[in-house]
Amino acid sequence: MASGRLPAIPVEASPLTEKREVSMGNEHHTSLSVGFVGCGMMASALMDGIVREKVVKDQASIVCSDIFQPSLDIAKNKGYHVTTSNEEVCNKAKDVVLIAVKPNVVEDVCLEIRKVKSNALIISIAAGVQIKALEKHLPGRRVVRVMPNTGCLIAESASGYAMGELCTSEDKEIVEAIFGAVGTAQEIKEILLNAVTGLSGSGPAYVYQFIEALADGGVRSGLPRDVAMQLAAQTVKGAAEMVLQTGEHPGSLKDKVCSPGGTTIAGVQALENGGFRAATIAAVTAATRRSMQLGDIPEQDIRHLYNL
Ligand SMILES: NC(=O)C1=CN([C@@H]2O[C@H](COP(=O)(O)OP(=O)(O)OC[C@H]3O[C@@H](n4cnc5c(N)ncnc54)[C@H](OP(=O)(O)O)[C@@H]3O)[C@@H](O)[C@H]2O)C=CC1
Numbered sequence: 059m060a061s062g063r064l065p066a067i068p069v070e071a072s073p074l075t076e077k078r079e080v081s082m083g084n085e086h087h088t089s090l091s092v093g094f095v096g097c098g099m100m101a102s103a104l105m106d107g108i109v110r111e112k113v114v115k116d117q118a119s120i121v122c123s124d125i126f127q128p129s130l131d132i133a134k135n136k137g138y139h140v141t142t143s144n145e146e147v148c149n150k151a152k153d154v155v156l157i158a159v160k161p162n163v164v165e166d167v168c169l170e171i172r173k174v175k176s177n178a179l180i181i182s183i184a185a186g187v188q189i190k191a192l193e194k195h196l197p198g199r200r201v202v203r204v205m206p207n208t209g210c211l212i213a214e215s216a217s218g219y220a221m222g223e224l225c226t227s228e229d230k231e232i233v234e235a236i237f238g239a240v241g242t243a244q245e246i247k248e249i250l251l252n253a254v255t256g257l258s259g260s261g262p263a264y265v266y267q268f269i270e271a272l273a274d275g276g277v278r279s280g281l282p283r284d285v286a287m288q289l290a291a292q293t294v295k296g297a298a299e300m301v302l303q304t305g306e307h308p309g310s311l312k313d314k315v316c317s318p319g320g321t322t323i324a325g326v327q328a329l330e331n332g333g334f335r336a337a338t339i340a341a342v343t344a345a346t347r348r349s350m351q352l353g354d355i356p357e358q359d360i361r362h363l364y365n366l
């Protein structure tokens with residue numbers, strides 16, 4: 059990149075994009091046949107999410123594969139079709155095959171499933187793995203790269219996606235139907251999906267750490283653990299809703315909590331002394347860089363993007 063700076067976020071990628079109300083009366087989408095290669099943490103959250111949100115008719119519309127039998131047993135008990143064969147997933151899933159294995163396994167999976175003649179859209183949620191790599195290993199196939207988060211289980215995910223070269227407008231509708239139903243979904247330049255990964259893909263973990271630390275602070279100050287945990291989680295939920303619903307800058311919302319000479323500003327000062335904001339920025343940056351490394355972006359290019 060000539061400027062040596064990260065590209066600006068495209069206008070269509072407003073961070074305040076509302077969760078889309080996807081019309082599930084749409085016959086096409088309610089009858090989607092979807093397959094998952096890899097049935098771990100993220101796949102099971104997505105599968106349960108799209109069934110709950112009626113993106114597919116029912117569990118029987120989903121087939122999934124894994125090499126880890128306990129994951130398949132859990133999926134089978136929920137009513138999903140399960141198999142140990144990734145090829146079978148591609149034979150059965152007529153509309154979408156979602157690759158949900160770890161990034162270092164994606165290439166092997168692609169080489170396996172490319173043997174199957176199919177017209178299904180391929181969606182990869184693997185961190186870092188670039189569209190050009192997917193297209194190279196799956197020649198002639200329509201591929202999409204998406205970065206969701208575990209919030210899809212409760213229809214509160216935040217996803218970014220980038221469409222591959224051969225995708226059609228109908229493919230985009232399918233991506234929006236799936237990921238828009240389980241949260242927000244916005245198209246974004248592919249290079250920025252690494253930043254999406256560092257922020258919202260990995261972000262739930264940072265927020266859980268913060269909630270745990272808030273609760274620890276409450277316990278240190280005498281609250282019972284269960285009370286402290288409920289107060290901490292509800293406080294984070296309420297503050298997030300305030301940002302989303304008012305559109306007000308978080309700094310301004312923070313100012314409204316701080317009475318002059320009061321309790322909050324004393325706490326804010328303690329957080330500043332602990333490097334809270336710098337540590338949070340560093341967390342997102344570290345995870346973004348890691349996503350780039352997983353996608354084989356050369357270290358010198360990463361350093362260039364960060365102007366280092
Ligand atoms: N967890 C998250 O919050 C998010 C994850 N992602 C992405 O989703 C992908 C999956 O992550 P996650 O669900 O956490 O990982 P998991 O390890 O929970 O799930 C991956 C599953 O795939 C199995 N697997 C390994 N090799 C194969 C294979 N050849 N064929 C079929 N299945 C195989 C794994 O088995 P085994 O464990 O035995 O190897 C495992 O059960 C990753 O690429 C990650 O970057 C994206 C957004 C958020």
Ligand SMILES: O=C(O)[C@@H]1CCC=N1
Nearest residue numbers: 184185255259260261
């Ligand atoms: O930790 C990871 O690599 C994955 C990608 C985003 C969230 N979890």
